[in-house]
Amino acid sequence: MPLSASAHPLKLSASLIQHDSKQKILQMECKVFIDDFQLSLSNSILKGRDPNTVKRADRAALIEQYFQKYYRVKHNGKALTWKLNAVQPLYRENVLIIQFKKIPIRLRRGSKLTIKNMVMFEDFGSAQTNRTVVRIPSFNIDDGHPSTIRDHSISYTLGSPKK
Numbered sequence: 001m002p003l004s005a006s007a008h009p010l011k012l013s014a015s016l017i018q019h020d021s022k023q024k025i026l027q028m029e030c031k032v033f034i035d036d037f038q039l040s041l042s043n044s045i046l047k048g049r050d051p052n053t054v055k056r057a058d059r060a061a062l063i064e065q066y067f068q069k070y071y072r073v074k075h076n077g078k079a080l081t082w083k084l085n086a087v088q089p090l091y092r093e094n095v096l097i098i099q100f101k102k103i104p105i106r107l108r109r110g111s112k113l114t115i116k117n118m119v120m121f122e123d124f125g126s127a128q129t130n131r132t133v134v135r136i137p138s139f140n141i142d143d144g145h146p147s148t149i150r151d152h153s154i155s156y157t158l159g160s161p162k163k
Contacts, residue, residue: 008094010033011124011127013031013117013120013129013130013131014031015028015029015130015132015133016132016133017073017134018135019107019138021137025105026073027103028082030071031095031096031097032096032119033094034096035094040122043122044066045065060087063087067082067119070119070120071116071117071118072114072115072116073115074112074113074114075113077112080105083100085100085101107139109139109158110160112158113156113158115153116153118130118152128148128149131144131147139158141156
């Protein structure tokens, strides 16, 4: 298992945002390399403190705080607040799967959804890439978007052709 962020050259996150029109909910999941995320969390939220020293009960709030800062999703200009549902570490693969609770949301024609994925750019700069997949079947959206340090946001106006 890698011991530091420099142990692997790939700097990447992969996330999925999907809407269920029957339940009227939006859900999100993000996969990151454990060591990279720990470094970024330590630098940005913990201000250099080792993440392993944080009490288990306080860890969810730290992850939520991180995502509120670096992964913003807005619906019609209003920021959505992601609450942690589960974290699943895959130690052998050095991957952390972060799942958030479902958010009730009513998407209509003309609704605007804006996603800014800036996860780990402060720490790894242009070496970092964040892949965001957006699935909104009721508006025929099944889109993959690579977020880079120069282009880290994507917007959808539901019911309008993608630009």
